[in-house]
Amino acid sequence: MSRPDPFVPLNAAPLNDLQVLVVDDQANALNLIKDMLKSMGVQTVHTASDAAGALDLLKDRKDVVDVVLCDWSMPEMSGLELLKEVRKTHRDLPFMMVTGTADPSSVLAAKDGGVSGYIKKPFSSEELRKKMSSVARVKAFRG
Amino acid sequence: MGGGESVLLVEDDEQLLRLARATLEELGYRVTTACNGLEALEVEADGEQPFDLVLTDVVMPSLGGFELAAILRESRPELPVVFMSGYPTRGALKTVSIPEDAVFLPKPFKPADLARALRRALDGPSLSDPFHKEAAA
Numbered sequence: 317m318s319r320p321d322p323f324v325p326l327n328a329a330p331l332n333d334l335q336v337l338v339v340d341d342q343a344n345a346l347n348l349i350k351d352m353l354k355s356m357g358v359q360t361v362h363t364a365s366d367a368a369g370a371l372d373l374l375k376d377r378k379d380v381v382d383v384v385l386c387d388w389s390m391p392e393m394s395g396l397e398l399l400k401e402v403r404k405t406h407r408d409l410p411f412m413m414v415t416g417t418a419d420p421s422s423v424l425a426a427k428d429g430g431v432s433g434y435i436k437k438p439f440s441s442e443e444l445r446k447k448m449s450s451v452a453r454v455k456a457f458r459g
Numbered sequence: 460m461g462g463g464e465s466v467l468l469v470e471d472d473e474q475l476l477r478l479a480r481a482t483l484e485e486l487g488y489r490v491t492t493a494c495n496g497l498e499a500l501e502v503e504a505d506g507e508q509p510f511d512l513v514l515t516d517v518v519m520p521s522l523g524g525f526e527l528a529a530i531l532r533e534s535r536p537e538l539p540v541v542f543m544s545g546y547p548t549r550g551a552l553k554t555v556s557i558p559e560d561a562v563f564l565p566k567p568f569k570p571a572d573l574a575r576a577l578r579r580a581l582d583g584p585s586l587s588d589p590f591h592k593e594a595a596a
Binding site for chain 1: 471495497498500501504505520521522526529530533
């Protein structure tokens with residue numbers, strides 16, 4: 317019998333049913349997050365290299381993604397612009413901004429745009445797991 | 460007044476968060492803050508000691524106060540919760556499911572209102588309590 321992971325609370329919601337969308341124009345960063353998610357048991361990780369790809373995936377669908385992890389700085393359409401676009405159709409979808417630094421006015425704009433939280437680079441697998449666990453609890457509650 | 464109880468304060472308005480925190484600490488409560496519902500779940504999962512009460516905004520992106528309270532109460536059904544709301548009455552919030560024992564604190568509020576709402580949630584209602592009437596409206 318395997319030992320339980322000491323970082324995972326015994327009553328934590330399972331992450332394997334979680335459907336995550338990672339949006340990043342940097343392939344290395346995107347793959348790193350994808351690998352971290354997979355290693356913690358998330359089975360469905362969608363990826364998009366730009367905002368247009370993310371919007372295509374979310375278009376007319378409410379059940380395909382449980383949380384969006386989005387890079388703040390992307391060419392053409394930024395993470396903030398994507399957030400505002402997503403909020404037009406997905407008001408309650410958890411949307412987390414992945415960022416190194418952010419100036420106060422951008423943070424305020426993201427808050428007004430309905431951001432659900434931040435993942436500050438560099439981040440550990442444990443930090444990411446905590447965020448995903450919260451989303452999994454919400455998913456389990458909403459059924 | 461607070462008796463050293465621990466409060467999880469959840470509010471996405473930073474100015475109101477700071478003000479409410481300062482007031483709660485002056486009243487004698489121990490305060491932990493979260494700036495939205497998802498962060499509140501993280502904070503709660505991290506905590507070694509369970510909170511005595513949750514004081515939360517109602518309207519927040521991704522996870523509002525009512526859903527947050529319901530999720531937290533899955534493991535602690537008796538957890539006291541106070542909802543801070545810009546909507547004055549239960550009737551104005553028809554679209555969401557509201558707990559039967561909800562205590563409302565209409566915004567904006569004075570320190571005395573905050574103190575009374577928390578004591579009501581922690582100690583139970585009294586007939587002269589205006590928040591009891593408010594919630595039933």
